[in-house]
Amino acid sequence: MSFMDRFVSGWRKHRQAATDDDFDYAWTMSIDLDRCTGCGACVTACQAENNIPLVGEKELAGGREMQWIRIERYWEGEYPNAKLSFIPMMCQHCDSAPCETVCPVSATYHNQDGLNTQIYNRCIGTRSCAVYCPYEVRFFNYYDHHWPAPLDQQLNPDVTVREKGVMEKCTFCIQRIRQAKDHAKDEGRRVADGEVQPACVQTCPSEALVFGDRKDPNSNVSKSINDPRAYHVLGELNTRPSVVYLKKVDADVV
Amino acid sequence: MSSEQKPMQYSDVNDDIVRSLVVTGRKYYITLAIAVTVMVTCFYFPWFYQLYYGIGAAGMNNPTVWGTYLASFIFWIGLSHSGTLLSCVLHITNSEWRKAMYRSAEAMTLFSLLVAVTMVMVHLGRPWFIHWAAPYPNQMELWPNFRSPLLFDVIAITTYLTGSLIFIYMGSIPDFAAVRDRTSGWRYHLYVLLSLGWRGTDTEWHRLGWAYTFLAVLIIPLAVSVHSIVSWDFAMSIVPGLHQTIFAPYFVVGAIYSGTAGIVTVMFVLRKYMNFEHFITKIHFDNLGKLLLLLSLLWSYINILELFTAWYGGTSTEYEQLRYKLTGYYSPLYWEMILFCAVAPLLLISKKIRTSFVPMLILSIVINIGMYTERFLIIATTLSRQYLPESWRLYTPSMVEISILVGSLAMFITLFLLFVKIFPSVSIYEVKETMPKPQKKNGDRSW
Numbered sequence: 001m002s003f004m005d006r007f008v009s010g011w012r013k014h015r016q017a018a019t020d021d022d023f024d025y026a027w028t029m030s031i032d033l034d035r036c037t038g039c040g041a042c043v044t045a046c047q048a049e050n051n052i053p054l055v056g057e058k059e060l061a062g063g064r065e066m067q068w069i070r071i072e073r074y075w076e077g078e079y080p081n082a083k084l085s086f087i088p089m090m091c092q093h094c095d096s097a098p099c100e101t102v103c104p105v106s107a108t109y110h111n112q113d114g115l116n117t118q119i120y121n122r123c124i125g126t127r128s129c130a131v132y133c134p135y136e137v138r139f140f141n142y143y144d145h146h147w148p149a150p151l152d153q154q155l156n157p158d159v160t161v162r163e164k165g166v167m168e169k170c171t172f173c174i175q176r177i178r179q180a181k182d183h184a185k186d187e188g189r190r191v192a193d194g195e196v197q198p199a200c201v202q203t204c205p206s207e208a209l210v211f212g213d214r215k216d217p218n219s220n221v222s223k224s225i226n227d228p229r230a231y232h233v234l235g236e237l238n239t240r241p242s243v244v245y246l247k248k249v250d251a252d253v254v
Numbered sequence: 255m256s257s258e259q260k261p262m263q264y265s266d267v268n269d270d271i272v273r274s275l276v277v278t279g280r281k282y283y284i285t286l287a288i289a290v291t292v293m294v295t296c297f298y299f300p301w302f303y304q305l306y307y308g309i310g311a312a313g314m315n316n317p318t319v320w321g322t323y324l325a326s327f328i329f330w331i332g333l334s335h336s337g338t339l340l341s342c343v344l345h346i347t348n349s350e351w352r353k354a355m356y357r358s359a360e361a362m363t364l365f366s367l368l369v370a371v372t373m374v375m376v377h378l379g380r381p382w383f384i385h386w387a388a389p390y391p392n393q394m395e396l397w398p399n400f401r402s403p404l405l406f407d408v409i410a411i412t413t414y415l416t417g418s419l420i421f422i423y424m425g426s427i428p429d430f431a432a433v434r435d436r437t438s439g440w441r442y443h444l445y446v447l448l449s450l451g452w453r454g455t456d457t458e459w460h461r462l463g464w465a466y467t468f469l470a471v472l473i474i475p476l477a478v479s480v481h482s483i484v485s486w487d488f489a490m491s492i493v494p495g496l497h498q499t500i501f502a503p504y505f506v507v508g509a510i511y512s513g514t515a516g517i518v519t520v521m522f523v524l525r526k527y528m529n530f531e532h533f534i535t536k537i538h539f540d541n542l543g544k545l546l547l548l549l550s551l552l553w554s555y556i557n558i559l560e561l562f563t564a565w566y567g568g569t570s571t572e573y574e575q576l577r578y579k580l581t582g583y584y585s586p587l588y589w590e591m592i593l594f595c596a597v598a599p600l601l602l603i604s605k606k607i608r609t610s611f612v613p614m615l616i617l618s619i620v621i622n623i624g625m626y627t628e629r630f631l632i633i634a635t636t637l638s639r640q641y642l643p644e645s646w647r648l649y650t651p652s653m654v655e656i657s658i659l660v661g662s663l664a665m666f667i668t669l670f671l672l673f674v675k676i677f678p679s680v681s682i683y684e685v686k687e688t689m690p691k692p693q694k695k696n697g698d699r700s701w
Contacts, residue, residue: 014400015401063318064315072645074643102491103399104404105387106396124378124386125381126377126378126379126404127379128487130319131637134492136316136317136640139316142310164310165308166380167379234641
């Protein structure tokens with residue numbers, strides 16, 4: 001293999017680290033929009049699980065809310081015939097993620113589970129990942145956030161509290177995935193389907209959210225992503241998201 | 255003009271320029287005091303406040319996470335562009351009129367680059383870790399991300415800064431020596447150090463000329479690449495309105511455009527307040543005016559192309575972006591930019607305007623206001639309208655941001671004021687090359 005060939009193939013692998021690699025697991029979430037009631041339980045669960053600060057009314061109005069998962073609402077038509085549709089939106093853990101290529105210090109990268117992770121310690125706060133992300137799911141710590149007592153007692157000890165100047169986003173509750181993987185490794189097996197659930201999936205009352213390993217063909221999530229209703233949000237951008245949405249095509253809209 | 259009354263002699267050049275270094279009037283001290291005060295109160299205090307409080311002190315919000323800091327960064331990088339680049343191009347093409355203005359133009363490059371780097375520090379969420387973006391060996395074996403356009407940027411800008419610094423310094427060595435021989439006290443010791451023992455032998459001149467031309471050739475592609483890479487920070491994203499192949503030439507033209515306008519402003523000020531009427535004349539303004547006219551036409555052309563391709567592409571996101579730019583919340587700024595950068599410079603078609611100093615000053619300032627607006631709009635209009643309409647949100651700069659913008663201008667002026675007292679701001683030896691050779695009293699030219 002000539003030097004040039006090695007350089008080209010090496011660069012290709014480096015350029016699209018996640019696209020060609022074979023990962024231990026391929027964590028995937030499917031969201032059934034026909035089941036979702038838009039209740040917002042996932043938002044609250046995420047807030048509690050991941051030590052996400054409440055920014056207060058003023059900052060919320062200024063557009064600096066911290067919501068790793070949010071319910072996007074779209075209204076169509078005027079009052080008597082108004083129609084509301086909504087879609088839970090969180091980090092899509094793209095396999096070809098625009099945010100990963102742009103970070104100058106590699107603070108965001110693809111880990112061995114095919115997850116798009118954020119290293120808070122490494123982040124220098126260029127905020128370029130948030131610009132490059134088409135889903136607008138990256139949240140910047142504009143301040144040091146504080147939890148007034150006794151709320152500081154309820155912080156999750158498994159999750160870092162982020163300081164001002166760093167970016168953060170949905171991790172698919174990586175602390176739970178790590179725990180399940182450790183447990184499975186001790187018993188010398190793979191993580192079983194349903195053994196690990198992010199907080200949002202665990203909370204969803206209508207079971208619209210399903211989480212699991214796409215590499216296991218019998219897992220619930222593998223079945224649901226093969227549903228004919230399945231699609232990716234902004235799939236035309238070719239970011240190869242790990243979050244799949246299920247929605248019956250609405251004849252009124254099309 | 256006095257230069258037409260009495261022919262200049264070699265010694266007059268030395269006298270004039272050494273005087274500009276040594277003789278310092280009250281006006282200078284007052285200006286310097288104002289500039290330093292504004293810099294400290296408008297730049298450093300708000301910045302320290304922001305460091306303590308978080309980037310929340312600025313007006314940025316969730317979709318628009320970049321703001322005026324980055325706009326200022328592009329603006330200062332752009333302003334840096336003409337100085338050294340123009341000086342190099344004119345050196346290679348043997349343009350006589352370059353010789354009186356290139357030193358201050360190169361200084362402008364250097365100082366605007368320094369201000370631009372400072373703006374990056376202001377922009378970062380955790381600037382105290384900025385060294386992590388540099389590829390240095392460390393025990394953790396952690397390297398920066400070589401795929402990142404931002405990392406290309408770090409490398410390009412540091413290279414350009416180093417190149418420009420060496421270029422301006424090397425060109426000044428004979429002048430440092432000339433000043434060394436006419437000063438005393440601490441200045442003498444400073445210039446002894448800076449002139450590196452220059453004696454003016456033939457070998458020294460020969461080597462200087464060779465190295466200078468070599469660097470000039472090296473810096474031209476470097477300067478073009480720097481602003482192309484700055485544009486990639488934006489164009490390599492998939493944000494509608496930023497994701498465009500035209501961005502690299504667009505930024506390069508914009509940079510040279512605003513940089514040339516900046517040179518006109520600086521030359522006006524130098525001419526007026528440093529009494530350089532002999533050296534900086536109507537010819538310089540006329541030539542720079544022609545260059546500005548050409549650049550404004552190029553800039554307008556690229557702007558029209560940008561609009562046309564967005565419209566022709568016809569995807570809903572690009573189309574919305576186009577509609578928003580022309581008629582949305584920020585559209586008054588857009589039309590202001592068109593007026594200042596595309597329409598007003600058409601006045602330069604008249605020679606009368608090109609050769610009159612005050613209209614040229616006004617035009618150059620107007621162009622740079624327009625160019626700042628352009629950089630602001632590139633960030634504000636695109637980031638506030640991306641793919642998902644639910645997260646569309648407007649962005650307005652906060653007082654901290656505006657204050658830091660004013661302060662960065664004061665920082666530039668402070669650096670320049672210090673420069674004119676340390677560097678001979680007009681090249682002594684090259685100006686002499688443009689003058690008639692010294693004569694004996696009977697008019698015999700053979701020395």
